[in-house]
Amino acid sequence: MWTKNRYLSLYTLFLIVFAFSFLTRTILLVKSLSSLELTPLLLAKIYGVGFFFDCVTFSYFAIPFVIVAMLLPDKVFNSTIFKALAGLVGFVVTYLMLFNVIAEYTFFDEFATRYNFIAIDYLIYTTEVIRNIRESYPVNWLLGGILLVNIFVFIFVRKHLTTAFSGTSRLGQRCKTGFLFLLLPILSFFFVDISMNHISPNNYADELASNGIYNLAAAFRNNELDFNKFYTVKENDVVMSALKRQLTEKGNHFVSSDTNEISRVIQHQGTERHLNVVVVIEESLSASFLGTFGNSTGITPNLDKLADESMFFTNLYATGTRTVRGLEAITLAMPPLPGTSIVKRPHNENFFSWGSVMKDKGYDNKFIYAGHGYFDNMNYFFANNGFATVDRLNFAKDEVTFTNAWGVCDEDLFMKAIKEGDASFAKKKPFFSVVMTTSNHRPYTYPDGKIDIPSKTGRDGGVKYADFAIGRLLAEAKKKPWFNDTIFVIVADHCAGSARKMALPVKDYRIPLFIYAPALIKPQKIDRMMSQIDIAPTVLGLLNLSYTTKFFGKDILNDQVGQERAFISTYQKLGFIEGNRLLVLGPKKETGFYTFTKGFSGDDKTTEIKPQDDLLVNGLGYYQGAYYVYKNRLNRLVK
Template identity: 45%
Template sequence: MEVIKKVSPFLYLVAFYVSISFILRIILFFHPITQASFTWIDTLNLFIFGFLSDFFVFVLVSGFLWLYLILISNTKYFKPYGYIIFGLLVALLLYVSFGNTILNEYGSALPKIATAFISIKAILFGLLLFLPKYRNQIRYWLFSFVIFLYVVLILQNGISEYFFWNEFGVKYNFIAVNYLVYTNEVIGNIMQSYPVIPLFSALFICAGLVTYFIVKKSKNYIESIPSFVQKIKISGIYLLFFALSLLAIPALSTKENSQNMFANELQANGLYKFYVAFMKSELDYFKFYRTVPNSEAFAQLKQQISSISGESTWRKIKNEAPENHKNVVLITIESYSAEFMKMYGNEKNITPFLDSLATKSLVFTNLYAVGNRTVRGLEAVTLCFPPTPGESVIKRKDNKNKFSTGTLFKQKGYTVKFMYGGDSFFDNMGDFFSGNGYEIVDKKTFEPNEITFANIWGVCDEDMYNKAIKEMNKEAAANKPFFNHIMTVSNHRPFTYPNGKIDIPGDAKSRDGGVKYTDYSLKKFFEMAKRQPWFTNTVFVIIADHCASSAGKTELPADKYRIPAMIYSPELVEPRKYTNLMSQIDIMPTVFGLLNFDYQSKFFGQNVLKPDYKPRALIATYQDLGLIKDNVLTIISPKKTVKQFRLTLKPNQKVASDFQIFYDQIPLTKERTDLVNETISYYQTASDMLKKKKYQKIN
């Protein structure tokens, strides 16, 4: 009985959480958007299984509460332990504040967050250590704050689930995960759409009243701190329920098997749905976006890619000239906006080498990245495939044995490698590329003497290129053509690189410095490459993975997707500008065309040098899917919404007409139905092929 009293904070909070969840289910059950009739079995299941899911989910999320309560004691403040612990906290604070930690390497707000957290911890510990007379009062207010925090989060989650249902008619899915990525935009939307001040005022008042009740009923925990034996018993009970919850929650989710989709959603626990969405990284196109019959979607796609037939993108690519098995080196540059380059109007001279190389290359002046994350860029140049709702294919479970550029090169007898200066475990790159036939060369493969500089993201670009040259020399010695895909890392926050290389110090953590060092490293790479016997027999493809920033005034600001791209091969490609609109997914099919490859293709990307290519570009976030064509941007979004904007050039008199980037995006007054249908055709067919596993490699 004494132990039961000691777990009263858990009992009251779990009772509050399941009560809020129960009330929320009733509200959503009768919500106007819940347009379904429920059988008595569906109704019984959604409340019984829903209650069990809520209980077990709270057991897991109360882990922080358990840890906080178990660590409450007086003994740690006794001499000399209290002074030792306090000294260690102060030392840690000084180290994080003034030392060069891994947090400083990453940059951004992490060092400030860590400093603030450790400062608060040290101050509170110091107060409890040096003010023993006030220890009980301080502990009481800390206990009240922890309970208040849990109550606020429970209420906040309930309100969030209601508004999410109000908008989408489901519990949390990948859109909710996406909202965490676009925090600024989401907060701005909430501020404009809802009465935030009255809503949060009511929330905090309710949270205060509930906290007062729970603290009053459970404050005996801190007034009479459990003994060590009692804490062992409490921990034993909690850990037992924790283990049971880990088994029960997935099992209960399998009970969401009604033919009534609303019943399944109401039965589900929102927090667990959020977790699943985060891990699964997918958003069902056919549930949330405007669709047409699949046959119509593929028929529409055939108007853009004339050689496909049926409900597939399979087709034969045939060239009249003999195949040319030159080596291919694809370099995707981290966060490299077109506007960094002089030819696009930049006056800072931070890309002198790339500007020079562009004059000797086939330059694609009007190319758009498909997304705003590295994995989207890698997906585009590897799978030549439109971005689909949710996360990139690279980060999904079903990411192996796809039809890819690596697959095609292997069929042609090439050695295929992915080279990355960081740990390829990041963003699931290693799993994806190795699962699609690439050999991985990443930081783990470097010898200590091959690393001259590294930060949180990996070795500097110079070290990566030095390693790449060594690998290519080995490959050339084997008398096999090679395809090497190199992903750079230096142009990424914290923008640190070796000092003494360029006129911007490497420890200045400057974006311009990151860009200029990236350009400098490229120059060094080409200087080394030109001295190798395989150089003249190699095609170099240089393209950014995405722009440096994606924020703008609209859902898809076109200028935030414009990236540089070029193909350099003096023996194969004459320098010129290709000015037609094109997508990142087209770059490698164009390379295959220059090499006169004959092959069976599933690529959505096309050889833009062919006369039947119809200019267009695909750009997207995790949920907004866009098509640029005829100076119109069409965006399809969840809730089956469509927006269209006329792209009106904002001319820069200092920039040549082929390199203009900035446009006003003016809403169309009359819908271009043809462009809406074309947009749907790209994204619906891509989603269909992934869902039905029709984009696997051809054996």
């Protein structure tokens, strides 16, 4: 009988997985109600597709339990010791599932998505992440509360488990049933993928129809997606011709007529200006935080003042939603590839980069980071692409006044950057410093007494402290003999959040860019649309440097720069903006065409339109073209 069958334990496991998955989905559904246009059909899809993913998750989850049930003889399986061990395992499983409900809720609350690449990072970089969690949440109380609830949950589960350890069986019978169970994850591996959760144009609905644990495993598998396999493509000659046409601009020429060769010579008239360049990449600095973009909270007084004193770019879009995506775009000047950032990929050495150009011009290049540079593979990437690295380990005790989970506070970081500038100046070398901040990040802690918002009270405080620190950086730099020969570039790595009904909400990728050098550059406002990949070529243009480039970005100040365009992405969705049109490319060869209105108030006014072949060709020129160049090592210093 089934009640005497040892595989009853798998039935119990399935109920555990399903019950907690159902609970998580329902909680997240309630949280997302304001962002959903809920109908009975959509509700049925959310729970129906969600149940399918729960079953797939269970099939993977059950593998070790099936193997044990197949191989253990009755004498061992029905023994008192094994029953006790099974009870302990059951208690741990229910505890972990309860913990996952809390973890998924907090992850969804911050990122409006189920687990993805960010969750993978949280598992890999445990030191920073665990400390961040402890500084952000009452962890001990939560763990204790989960333990208490789990005691009552397990009392119910235990009743169903005990009857599984009293039957008799033969090995052949066990194996027949076991092989059927093992066939399920094998079929799932080959025939199920995360894109099957696409049930609606509303991104929240797609996320609700997923299973967080399955998504976590999918993120491990899909850290790099084959563009030609998963995305809409055209003939290579068509794509590369479109790319080269879009890369053509005044003052450059291609080095070869080869369709696949994007190298071109940038030639400027007059003397090169080997000025110092300090690039401050500010954590999560959305344009919507600034008063100059309409924010009325007054949390960015220094940046709002800087907007009137700088070359201020008002129509810049981040390429992604992660720090490493911003670092990739700014350093390599190339569009995002599906999957994880190149910064984190293996074999990411010797790219043609902003660092390689500056190094060839005699600059002292440094990547200066507030935390430990092994995080997100940053130190390795920069060390192998033209930079010396300076991170938390290089700060002396007297250089640190405040730290949190992510590193030293922004003020300490900026003072270190100034010292590094002094050292380069003493060697009579121009310096190029890329400075990555961390203070505008949960848990939003910073030194007391600096601003009028108490530490650890939320995002506004993090933004205002970051703004304060930038003000202090520029004030201290003005005291230095090298200040009048220095260009400061201040830009965000990405926005604070990009979670909306649509997978790629255009306005939530908009970030500010300041180029500040009061003795050298006249203040002005530039409204031309641009991408983070255009920053390096634009600054190199201001320096009047001549060089041979493999960049995909262009000098936005060039008066013949051509059609304005930008790039936005998640790790699977790729967006190409041209004018007020948006092309969205997705896995399983999905394409979407939209128009949108610009602004910061309310939801994006995005309207789906009929396919636009010119938009598709131009978008593929960059995305498919970038993938071809990357896979064939055509933007490396050594092929």
